[in-house]
Amino acid sequence: MNLFDVMGPIMVGPSSSHTAGAVRIGFITRKLLGEPVTDAEMLLHGSFAATGEGHGTDRALVAGLLGMNPDDENIPKSFDIAGKQGMKFRTGVIALRNVHPNTAMLRVSGKSGKKLEVVASSLGGGRIRICRIDGIETNFSGDCPTLIVHNLDQPGHVAQVTELLYQYSVNIASMQLYRNVRGGYAVMVLECDQPIPAEPLASLAQKDGIIKVTYLNLDE
Amino acid sequence: MAFTSVKQLLAAAKEQNLPLWEIILDEDVKDRGTGREDSLRQMNALWSAMKSAGVSYRAEARSKSGLVGGDGGKMEEYAKTGNGIVSGFFSEVIAQALQMGECNACMKRIVAAPTAGSCGVLPAVLIPFAKANKIEDRQIISALFVAAGFGQIIASRASISGAEGGCQAEIGSASAMAAAAVVSLKGGTPEMCANACAMALMNLLGLVCDPVAGLVEIPCVKRNVVGAVNAISCADMSLAGIGSAIPPDEVIDAMREVGDMMPAALKETGTGGLAATPAGITAAKRIHGNI
Numbered sequence: 001m002n003l004f005d006v007m008g009p010i011m012v013g014p015s016s017s018h019t020a021g022a023v024r025i026g027f028i029t030r031k032l033l034g035e036p037v038t039d040a041e042m043l044l045h046g047s048f049a050a051t052g053e054g055h056g057t058d059r060a061l062v063a064g065l066l067g068m069n070p071d072d073e074n075i076p077k078s079f080d081i082a083g084k085q086g087m088k089f090r091t092g093v094i095a096l097r098n099v100h101p102n103t104a105m106l107r108v109s110g111k112s113g114k115k116l117e118v119v120a121s122s123l124g125g126g127r128i129r130i131c132r133i134d135g136i137e138t139n140f141s142g143d144c145p146t147l148i149v150h151n152l153d154q155p156g157h158v159a160q161v162t163e164l165l166y167q168y169s170v171n172i173a174s175m176q177l178y179r180n181v182r183g184g185y186a187v188m189v190l191e192c193d194q195p196i197p198a199e200p201l202a203s204l205a206q207k208d209g210i211i212k213v214t215y216l217n218l219d220e
Numbered sequence: 221m222a223f224t225s226v227k228q229l230l231a232a233a234k235e236q237n238l239p240l241w242e243i244i245l246d247e248d249v250k251d252r253g254t255g256r257e258d259s260l261r262q263m264n265a266l267w268s269a270m271k272s273a274g275v276s277y278r279a280e281a282r283s284k285s286g287l288v289g290g291d292g293g294k295m296e297e298y299a300k301t302g303n304g305i306v307s308g309f310f311s312e313v314i315a316q317a318l319q320m321g322e323c324n325a326c327m328k329r330i331v332a333a334p335t336a337g338s339c340g341v342l343p344a345v346l347i348p349f350a351k352a353n354k355i356e357d358r359q360i361i362s363a364l365f366v367a368a369g370f371g372q373i374i375a376s377r378a379s380i381s382g383a384e385g386g387c388q389a390e391i392g393s394a395s396a397m398a399a400a401a402v403v404s405l406k407g408g409t410p411e412m413c414a415n416a417c418a419m420a421l422m423n424l425l426g427l428v429c430d431p432v433a434g435l436v437e438i439p440c441v442k443r444n445v446v447g448a449v450n451a452i453s454c455a456d457m458s459l460a461g462i463g464s465a466i467p468p469d470e471v472i473d474a475m476r477e478v479g480d481m482m483p484a485a486l487k488e489t490g491t492g493g494l495a496a497t498p499a500g501i502t503a504a505k506r507i508h509g510n511i
Contacts (some may be wrong), residue, residue: 001375003248007368010269013324014436016336051434076327124381
């Protein structure tokens, strides 16, 4: 844990895991969708389900989906704000297998009709982990610039991506590869030490076999 | 890599002949690959947020469950009468700890230090101390580095999470961090800071995390008071030259072991201790049935 994981964050209470972490889960889901959320289904698992309402977990998730950060004083009023902005949401309970007790599954759709399903866990101290995107296992925190590439499971795509990062002097901190079936749909998640410029990402998205490129940098 | 033992931290301070806070700041700069200014700016932001949280308190506010709220106001009023057993600085510490804990429960903006549940301990010591002794922000920020440095060692050797180590890991750690911080403000030596940290932690060893209805309310709000008062007592003991018979690192290791031995019912599951009392169960049923 770094010094400011121990001291801080500045956050709206009452719980770093059930409130601040939940805001971050909502926020990252919104970023991953890449456009304003118009409809959200929020399913709470484990301790999130048991004590979530008293901790404001539901309001925190909605706040994050609206683009608020964990220190936003409007978090307690997020339901009203969502109403005014025309964002519909529902909460429910779910029993997921093999996940952390503080986990939520979010099914969101955006302005253009784009849909996304995210499963994320709150690990304590406001830190989170994205465990699944659209049914494919992942494992990243969003703490550093993160590149998520969805592609066809065929040779060459990893080389394309790493070559591009090399050209822009971006160092890779961690790299994970996942796929649903051999030759099917694959996802690579790269956590980087430096931010990635927008323009090479746009050209990457045009390449054959690349289905979707998502870039997450919470500092931007 | 940041310090993983108090021994290392004290040795580095001695070797480089620098105050503890400078050593901790330098280590943060190296650890996160950031600049000195950035680290100082971040700590300054935390201190500003603590002060803002202090004034954001409203005695009429209640938590969503209705379990807590208003006690910080009662304590402040009582302190003003001057009829308290303790007065002045000490009664302000008690009121501030309650108020900060209640702010957190009422979804106000606070600083997790080290956690949201224990957010009242450091500000309850530092805000009244700064006021009473006319301490500049710059000095408080140095003291916060000291607090964070000790907290980081506790986090690496043991835990700062109630779910992992019980309340000793949250209020205990916060108290140990605050004790070290206030000793540094009083001009104590690095060894005195370390002794205060060790004594504060050992005094709260074994404290369980047993929140009623699983919420960060009962007993969390009032435990911030015990954390703050304990920090001040241990800081003064240390400044008086009283040492810790058990070295700081060994106290931290003992905290970890005690935490490991604690049953799950006493680690933030809301199923043991106060949460399992008849009154606790009744409150939980009412809340989970109604919200």
